[in-house]
């Protein structure tokens with residue numbers, strides 16, 4: 001728990017230094033990098049898991065900053081639950097996708 005609190009403080013220090021626009025651009029950059037790392041998994045089997053983990057971490061860090069700064073934690077959490085409920089409902093009904 002202490003490490004999570006420390007990470008949260010570090011995330012917000014970085015966010016306060018760079019601001020919303022910069023961190024939105026950073027999110028786009030990190031999403032591209034995660035997309036590339038994901039693509040590598042298809043072509044290089046699982047040799048690229050370290051990079052995949054690193055890029056997930058980068059994306060999670062920026063997303064955590066933005067959720068906190070824009071006070072979206074609750075909305076995102078509720079959306080995640082709703083999406084999983086909908087998907088599980090589709091699975092139960094035998095609907096693909």
Ligand SMILES: [Mg+2]
Nearest residue numbers: 030033055058
């Ligand atoms: Mg990255």
